[in-house]
Amino acid sequence: MHMKHLPLLTISLSATMFFSACNSGNVEQSSNGMVIIDVENPTIKECPPNEQLIDTMYLIPLQSDTAYIKQFFNSIKAGDRIYVADAPFVTNEPVKIFDDKGNFVNELHKGQGPGEIDQYYDMFFDGKRQNLVVAHPLHWSLFDRDGKFVDKVKLPFKYNNCIRIGDEYVFYTMNNQLNDSIKSMMFVTDAEFNVLQKFFPYERVEGPAIINPHEIFFADNHISVLRDTIYYYQDSKLTPAIYFKYPQRLDYSMLNGDLMSMDQHDGYYRDGFVENSGTAIYKMVNLYKKESKKVIYSKKSGNYVVLNFKNNEDEPFFVATEENYDDYFTVIINDTNYDKYHEAITPFLSNHDKEIINSYNPDNNPIIVMFKFKDF
Numbered sequence: 001m002h003m004k005h006l007p008l009l010t011i012s013l014s015a016t017m018f019f020s021a022c023n024s025g026n027v028e029q030s031s032n033g034m035v036i037i038d039v040e041n042p043t044i045k046e047c048p049p050n051e052q053l054i055d056t057m058y059l060i061p062l063q064s065d066t067a068y069i070k071q072f073f074n075s076i077k078a079g080d081r082i083y084v085a086d087a088p089f090v091t092n093e094p095v096k097i098f099d100d101k102g103n104f105v106n107e108l109h110k111g112q113g114p115g116e117i118d119q120y121y122d123m124f125f126d127g128k129r130q131n132l133v134v135a136h137p138l139h140w141s142l143f144d145r146d147g148k149f150v151d152k153v154k155l156p157f158k159y160n161n162c163i164r165i166g167d168e169y170v171f172y173t174m175n176n177q178l179n180d181s182i183k184s185m186m187f188v189t190d191a192e193f194n195v196l197q198k199f200f201p202y203e204r205v206e207g208p209a210i211i212n213p214h215e216i217f218f219a220d221n222h223i224s225v226l227r228d229t230i231y232y233y234q235d236s237k238l239t240p241a242i243y244f245k246y247p248q249r250l251d252y253s254m255l256n257g258d259l260m261s262m263d264q265h266d267g268y269y270r271d272g273f274v275e276n277s278g279t280a281i282y283k284m285v286n287l288y289k290k291e292s293k294k295v296i297y298s299k300k301s302g303n304y305v306v307l308n309f310k311n312n313e314d315e316p317f318f319v320a321t322e323e324n325y326d327d328y329f330t331v332i333i334n335d336t337n338y339d340k341y342h343e344a345i346t347p348f349l350s351n352h353d354k355e356i357i358n359s360y361n362p363d364n365n366p367i368i369v370m371f372k373f374k375d376f
Contacts, residue, residue: 023306037304039246039295055374057348059356062365066104067096069365072332077325078125081145083132085123092119095134097147106147115149117141126164156193170233199238244282263287276324279373294319300375317341328370335362345369
C-alpha cells in the first residue's frame with residue numbers, strides 16, 4: 001500500500017481515559033515513504049478523551065436459539081456472512097455461520113466423513129474463489145459462502161497460517177521443522193501450491209523451543225507483521241510500510257529457547273496488531289515490568305496515541321480488539337467481560353442497542369460490538 005505524506009495536525013485536549021498515562025505524537029516519514037512511529041518519545045503530550053476517539057458503534061447479537069457457541073475463538077466477515085470458529089484446538093466445535101444481522105444461517109458438520117470437519121486450526125475466506133477455507137496443516141476443506149461443501153484439498157507442505165492475495169497464497173511457517181526444503185518463515189505459492197517466492201529465511205534455532213529473529217503474523221488480507229515493522233504484500237512485493245520505534249526490545253537470545261522465561265528479562269515484545277483502512281492498533285508488552293503499551297494510529301491525520309498500562313489495570317474496550325470487519329473493529333461481549341465493558345460502551349450506542357446490551361443474558365451467544373475510530 002502506498003503511504004502518502006501525512007500532514008501535521010496538533011491535538012490539544014484534556015485527557016479523560018482510564019489508564020496510567022498517555023502520550024501522543026505525529027508520525028515521521030522515511031525517504032522511502034515508510035511511516036515511523038516513535039512510541040518512546042512522542043512529540044505531543046496530551047491525548048483526546050474517549051468521546052473524541054470513537055466515531056460510531058453498533059451491535060450484532062448472534063442468534064442463540066439454534067446454534068450455541070461454546071468457546072468463541074475468532075471470526076471473519078465476508079460480504080453479508082460472519083463465520084465463527086468455535087473452540088478449535090480444544091473440542092473443535094463446528095464453524096457457525098451468521099448473516100450480518102446476527103441471524104443463524106448454518107453450521108458445518110462435525111465428523112470424519114466427506115464434507116465433515118474433525119479437526120481444524122484456522123479459517124480464512126478465499127475471495128478469489130468465494131470459498132470459506134477451514135484449514136488443517138495438511139489439508140483444506142472448502143465450502144461455499146453458506147456452508148455447502150465444495151472440495152477437500154491436500155497440501156504438499158505444512159504451515160501455520162495462510163491468506164490469499166489475488167492469484168497467490170501467502171503462507172507462514174512457525175519453524176523450519178515443518179518444511180526443510182523451503183527454509184523460510186514466509187513463502188508465496190500459485191493456486192497449485194508451486195512456491196514462487198520466499199521471505200525471511202530461518203537464521204537461528206535454539207533450545208527446546210524454536211526462537212526466530214522474525215515473527216510474522218497475518219493481520220488482514222494484505223499484510224504481514226514482522227516484530228516492529230508492518231509490511232504490505234501487494235503486486236508480489238513485500239514493502240515495509242510502518243515502523244514502530246519503541247523502548248527496550250526483548251532480547252530473544254537471552255531466553256535460550258525458553259519462552260516461559262520472558263518475564264525474567266526486561267524488554268518489550270510485540271503482542272498484537274490489527275488495522276483497517278483508517279486506523280491501526282499496535283500492542284506491545286513487557287512481562288518483566290508488568291506493563292504494556294498500546295498505539296492507536298490515525299492514518300488520515302498522521303497522529304497517534306500511546307496508552308500505557310500496568311498489567312493489573314483494566315484496559316479500555318477499544319484496545320481489546322483483535323479483529324476488524326471492513327472499516328470497523330470488533331470486540332466480543334460475553335459472560336466473562338460483560339461487567340467490564342458494559343458501562344464503557346453504552347454511551348456510544350443507539351437506544352435500540354442499549355436495550356440489547358442491557359438485556360444481555362450470559363447464557364446466550366456473544367454480542368459483536370462494531371466500532372470505528374474518528375480521525376483524531
